[in-house]
Amino acid sequence: MSIDPEMLMAYADGELSPLEARRVERAIAADPALGEEVARHRALRARLSGHFAPVAEEPVPDRLAALLRSNSNVVALPVRKPARRIPGWTRWGGAIAASLVLGLFIGQGLQDPGVVRTHGGQLYAAGTLAGALDQQLASNAGAVQVPISFRDARGSYCRVFTSATADGIACRDSQGWALRQTRAGSSAAKTDYAQAGSTDPALMAAAQEMMAGDPLDAGAEAKAKASGWK
Amino acid sequence: MAAFEDDLLALLPRLRRFARALARNAADADDLCQVALEKALVGRASWQPGTRMDSWMYRIMRNSWIDTTRSRARAAQTFVDPDAGLGIGADGGAEARVALGEIDAALHTLPDEQREAVALVLIEGLAYKEAAEILDIPMGTLTSRLVRGRQALMAQLGEAA
Numbered sequence: 453m454s455i456d457p458e459m460l461m462a463y464a465d466g467e468l469s470p471l472e473a474r475r476v477e478r479a480i481a482a483d484p485a486l487g488e489e490v491a492r493h494r495a496l497r498a499r500l501s502g503h504f505a506p507v508a509e510e511p512v513p514d515r516l517a518a519l520l521r522s523n524s525n526v527v528a529l530p531v532r533k534p535a536r537r538i539p540g541w542t543r544w545g546g547a548i549a550a551s552l553v554l555g556l557f558i559g560q561g562l563q564d565p566g567v568v569r570t571h572g573g574q575l576y577a578a579g580t581l582a583g584a585l586d587q588q589l590a591s592n593a594g595a596v597q598v599p600i601s602f603r604d605a606r607g608s609y610c611r612v613f614t615s616a617t618a619d620g621i622a623c624r625d626s627q628g629w630a631l632r633q634t635r636a637g638s639s640a641a642k643t644d645y646a647q648a649g650s651t652d653p654a655l656m657a658a659a660q661e662m663m664a665g666d667p668l669d670a671g672a673e674a675k676a677k678a679s680g681w682k
Numbered sequence: 683m684a685a686f687e688d689d690l691l692a693l694l695p696r697l698r699r700f701a702r703a704l705a706r707n708a709a710d711a712d713d714l715c716q717v718a719l720e721k722a723l724v725g726r727a728s729w730q731p732g733t734r735m736d737s738w739m740y741r742i743m744r745n746s747w748i749d750t751t752r753s754r755a756r757a758a759q760t761f762v763d764p765d766a767g768l769g770i771g772a773d774g775g776a777e778a779r780v781a782l783g784e785i786d787a788a789l790h791t792l793p794d795e796q797r798e799a800v801a802l803v804l805i806e807g808l809a810y811k812e813a814a815e816i817l818d819i820p821m822g823t824l825t826s827r828l829v830r831g832r833q834a835l836m837a838q839l840g841e842a843a
Contacts, residue, residue, distance in 0.1 A: 508695040520687040
């Protein structure tokens with residue numbers, strides 16, 4: 453069965469139904485070149501969204517904001533500040549982050565709170581999350597998806613993950629998968645008929661910043677997995 | 683009621699990012715934002731509360747951009763040979779092109795119809811269905827433009843393993 457380029461791209465973007473996705477996965481299993489193409493699609497998305505993400509973080513020019521303020525018929529009502537696109541989680545200190553992240557995992561009704569643990573004040577992935585980070589390749593579908601893997605400046609392997617409960621970036625150290633970035637899950641709102649959608653551009657931008665070199669392609673990812681991400 | 687303006691203001695960072703992917707440089711992108719915002723304020727009656735304002739604004743911006751490029755192309759044709767090259771006639775075009783990074787330069791080699799598809803899906807993170815609705819094209823047309831645009835970018839940016 454042949455997989456056309458559009459279908460492979462739609463698979464990389466999480467746009468296929470589970471049935472179609474399984475077809476593509478079977479084809480990938482038979483032809484590793486297809487898996488590499490999927491990784492290339494995802495790497496391109498990460499690169500583009502990372503490149504443009506800073507534009508949305510720039511302060512809005514006064515002339516544009518003034519256009520909206522002056523048009524208001526209500527005089528002297530202060531305009532509410534625009535909601536920040538990226539919440540302050542990127543800058544939270546450890547303790548606050550820890551409590552918020554735990555709240556995020558537990559507060560969203562996850563039955564199994566054992567997907568995070570702490571070690572020496574650092575949050576680590578545990579349970580199913582740690583399992584997915586250890587085992588899952590970018591081309592695999594599942595409750596947790598791991599679309600991008602890369603090495604950070606210190607040479608550690610890091611992986612971007614998305615799930616219904618939380619999205620984030622985890623980096624491998626001697627104690628396990630240290631959680632570097634976490635935020636509310638992006639795939640929670642998706643229907644049963646759609647796979648997890650595109651990864652949050654802000655998360656991709658954060659990954660881009662941490663990345664030394666390019667994201668791992670399918671071959672390098674498989675090799676890293678085989679060596680236990682060390 | 684300032685809620686409409688507030689919502690637009692909250693969207694503005696994303697609109698600026700979309701404009702940056704469409705236009706050739708930051709100054710043109712903010713001009714495009716201004717035109718689109720003015721149109722949105724004038725046309726606010728066509729906004730249906732409860733529907734997605736981001737899709738509505740992306741559509742206004744994209745249509746404004748088409749209008750701008752068409753009128754600019756007409757103006758350019760009266761003065762220069764169309765084969766003389768893209769970018770001629772735009773103020774500071776040469777400097778802007780020098781300042782363009784590798785990714786911007788690659789994006790601008792794409793035909794407009796591919797670039798707008800790439801911008802909505804890969805940069806703005808919209809689902810295919812949402813992007814197709816904004817561009818007012820069938821899903822099949824969107825995916826074929828998207829796949830061609832991406833393959834061209836991968837070839838240029840050396841994304842090949």
